[in-house]
Amino acid sequence: MTVPPSLTESPVGAPPPRLLLSGITKSYPGVVANSDIALSVRPGEIHAVLGENGAGKSTLMKIIYGSVKPDAGTVAVDGQQVAVRNPHEARALGISMVFQHFSLFDTLTVAENVWLGLDKHLSLAEVSQRIMQTTQAYGLSLEPTRPVHTLSVGERQRVEIVRALMTHPKLLILDEPTSVLTPQAVESLFITLRQLAAQGCSILYISHKLHEIRALCTACTVLRGGKVTGECDPRQESNASLSRLMIGAEPPTLEHRAVQVGEVVLEVHRLELAKAEQFGVDLHQLALQVRAGEVVGIAGVSGNGQKELLYALSGEDTRADAAAISVKGRPVGKLSPGRRRALGLHFVPEERLGRGAVPALSLARNLLLTRKEAVGAAGWLKGSTLQAQAQQIIARYKVKAGGPQATAKSLSGGNLQKFIMGREIDARPRLLIVSQPTWGVDVGAATQIRGELLKLAAAGCAVLVVSEELEELFEICDRLYVMAKGQLSPSLPRAEATTELVGQWMSGLWTLAADKAPNLSQEVRHAAA
Numbered sequence: 001m002t003v004p005p006s007l008t009e010s011p012v013g014a015p016p017p018r019l020l021l022s023g024i025t026k027s028y029p030g031v032v033a034n035s036d037i038a039l040s041v042r043p044g045e046i047h048a049v050l051g052e053n054g055a056g057k058s059t060l061m062k063i064i065y066g067s068v069k070p071d072a073g074t075v076a077v078d079g080q081q082v083a084v085r086n087p088h089e090a091r092a093l094g095i096s097m098v099f100q101h102f103s104l105f106d107t108l109t110v111a112e113n114v115w116l117g118l119d120k121h122l123s124l125a126e127v128s129q130r131i132m133q134t135t136q137a138y139g140l141s142l143e144p145t146r147p148v149h150t151l152s153v154g155e156r157q158r159v160e161i162v163r164a165l166m167t168h169p170k171l172l173i174l175d176e177p178t179s180v181l182t183p184q185a186v187e188s189l190f191i192t193l194r195q196l197a198a199q200g201c202s203i204l205y206i207s208h209k210l211h212e213i214r215a216l217c218t219a220c221t222v223l224r225g226g227k228v229t230g231e232c233d234p235r236q237e238s239n240a241s242l243s244r245l246m247i248g249a250e251p252p253t254l255e256h257r258a259v260q261v262g263e264v265v266l267e268v269h270r271l272e273l274a275k276a277e278q279f280g281v282d283l284h285q286l287a288l289q290v291r292a293g294e295v296v297g298i299a300g301v302s303g304n305g306q307k308e309l310l311y312a313l314s315g316e317d318t319r320a321d322a323a324a325i326s327v328k329g330r331p332v333g334k335l336s337p338g339r340r341r342a343l344g345l346h347f348v349p350e351e352r353l354g355r356g357a358v359p360a361l362s363l364a365r366n367l368l369l370t371r372k373e374a375v376g377a378a379g380w381l382k383g384s385t386l387q388a389q390a391q392q393i394i395a396r397y398k399v400k401a402g403g404p405q406a407t408a409k410s411l412s413g414g415n416l417q418k419f420i421m422g423r424e425i426d427a428r429p430r431l432l433i434v435s436q437p438t439w440g441v442d443v444g445a446a447t448q449i450r451g452e453l454l455k456l457a458a459a460g461c462a463v464l465v466v467s468e469e470l471e472e473l474f475e476i477c478d479r480l481y482v483m484a485k486g487q488l489s490p491s492l493p494r495a496e497a498t499t500e501l502v503g504q505w506m507s508g509l510w511t512l513a514a515d516k517a518p519n520l521s522q523e524v525r526h527a528a529a
Contacts, residue, residue: 016079018043018171018202019064024073026059028410030402033059035226037073041171041219046193046203048213048234051223052247052442053414054400057206060223061173064204065097066090077171091117094170098160098177104148111144114163134162139188141303143279150279153350153436154302154468161189165196172196173204176413176440178212185301190216208414208442210239222246239443247444254451257458259478262292263328265431265462266313266345271324273312281305281486283312288481288488290431290462295453296491297473298466300483301506306435306466309483313433313464314347315340327431344430346370348420348437350466352413356420359409363401363419364390366408371427393422397448414441418449425452432456435466450476470499484508490527496520 017040024037033056041047051057062068064075066084074081077093084090090097096117104113111128118127128144135142140158148156157177164172172193178186193203193216205217213220213234220237222230222245230245240250271286283305290296300306311317313325315337322331327343337347349355357366364386367374374386390404397418401411408416417440424432437453438446453476457463467473473480480497482489482505489510492502501520504510 015043017041017076018045018078019204020076020079021060021064022074022076024060024063024075025071026056026063026068027071032226034063034070037223037226037228039221039228041202041204043170043202044197044200045219046197046205046217048205048207048217048220049223050206050213050220050242050246053418053440053445054412055223055246056226057223058175058412061097061175061204061206064090064171065095065173091167094168095173096164096167096169096171097173097175098157098164099175102156102160104156104159106147106149108148109144110142110146110148110151110159113148113159114144114166117163118166130166131162134165138162138165138192139185146279150277152302152307153439165192169201171202171204173206175206176208177205178207178209186212208440208446210242210443213242214239224248243443247442249444254447254454254475257454259294261294261478262460264289265292265328266290266433266464267326268313269324269326271309271312271320273308273317273320275308276317276319281308283308283486286488288491290464292430292460292462293457294478295457295463295465295476297477297480298464298483298488299470299473299480299502299506300468302468304483304506305486306483308486310347310349310433310435310466314345314349341370346424346427346429346432348424348432348434350435350439352416352420352439353409357408357416360407362390362405362407363394363399363411364404366419367393367423370423393419393426396426397422398445413439414445417441418445421449421452425456428459429456429461431462431464433464433466437465437467438469438472446472470502474499482506482510490524492524493521496524 019041021037021039024034026034037060049057059068063070066086066089075084076082082093084093111124111131114131115124115127131142131144140162142155142158142162148159161177178189197203207213214237217234220232220234221228232245234242243250268286268288271283273283275282281304286309298306312320315335318334318336320333322333325333327340327345330343332340332343353359367386367390374382374389376382387404394401394404399419400415421437438449441449453463465473465477474494474497477494479494480492480502482502484506485508487508489505
């Protein structure tokens with residue numbers, strides 16, 4: 001096929017674009033995901049694709065990677081028009097992708113998952129060795145022999161990133177790569193990406209974190225409603241101006257309120273729990289309190305016991321002593337998730353599909369996982385009640401979906417997160433435990449979710465937030481704990497918390513770090529010692 005001149009035109013002496021999209025269109029029943037998209041990425045360029053949830057970013061990236069076929073339009077790589085029919089062909093062209101929803105096999109090890117995407121002339125032992133070399137070079141800690149099902153979300157994200165890096169791509173697509181990485185890990189990743197760009201690798205970068213795009217990217221294409229609505233140099237923009245380009249307005253500011261704490265709703269006392277899996281983390285003498293009316297955060301690097309703690313708090317792991325966990329003074333360590341929900345405990349896990357929602361069920365039916373308002377006598381379902389309840393959540397949280405009957409797997413990651421958060425917040429819990437509340441949602445939706453958590457606390461709910469985004473914890477929490485090596489730090493008032501101090505505590509050295517923090521109160525110093 002003859003390549004149209006428009007696909008090869010470039011300044012005299014300059015190489016052709018690494019990637020050139022023209023007229024890309026993709027429709028699904030009831031929605032046009034991409035409409036006549038044009039996009040050009042130069043060699044060595046870090047190019048952001050910005051847009052709110054449901055703007056069509058992930059669909060466009062999947063088209064480039066060959067996992068989705070466009071209805072119309074052309075793709076050119078290094079000046080040659082190509083038809084990328086599957087990810088294998090994309091990788092042969094030098095295109096690699098890190099998905100927002102991970103494409104890993106749970107029953108295989110880290111090394112085996114990475115091996116699947118590499119040239120098979122390498123042995124598994126050689127792949128394991130290269131994984132170790134790559135993780136050491138880029139500061140991404142991973143054990144090649146660990147089964148993927150034992151990894152936290154943050155650790156799984158590292159597997160995806162390492163797998164992509166080991167293919168030595170010419171074009172690397174990153175879909176929300178830092179959503180569950182710590183600030184230190186993000187900075188290490190940025191150093192890596194700048195090194196790759198300097199070597200000529202082009203990078204397509206999707207993120208809702210505007211400060212990241214401004215710090216990392218040299219070009220930006222903005223999508224809204226599946227169409228390109230603008231292009232800019234993000235280095236010349238502010239967070240406010242990027243937000244206006246993306247959602248048409250600046251995100252509302254959060255309304256902070258004076259904390260009026262009430263009784264202790266959740267108390268963890270000397271929680272000692274041996275790991276249930278070979279690569280799990282033992283929990284050692286954990287102690288924390290969450291009172292009515294306050295938002296308490298837990299910071300830490302993924303894989304330091306957060307998953308084990310959340311399983312114990314939610315009731316998915318009932319091996320703890322009954323008295324080690326109490327809700328409103330009642331020992332619940334041995335109670336099932338359903339019995340804890342009856343006491344007012346609601347929980348949002350970090351895994352959206354599989355734990356937070358059943359992929360093949362409709363949004364309305366997914367309400368039944370934790371809500372019983374539509375269940376009548378003898379277990380009969382009230383269909384109209386269920387539909388209305390789902391529609392109310394969709395409207396209130398601005399979830400882009402084809403109505404209550406849309407399946408969970410048909411939603412973008414951010415929109416599914418908004419629905420799951422809305423499902424639990426609207427239950428009016430006495431205690432809400434949330435892991436990664438704004439993972440993968442756009443700036444406007446993140447502000448809304450955080451605002452709803454603050455409203456919930458103001459109404460008397462006790463809120464516990466586990467997040468790897470320090471900025472998020474600093475924004476909404478009244479107190480912080482830091483988790484490291486299966487242990488919890490002393491409680492740290494938000495007013496005394498700094499990025500530097502919390503970063504040091506993430507290593508588990510809170511006693512040493514507290515001694516060197518001049519502005520820390522004596523109470524916190526004493527607790528750290």
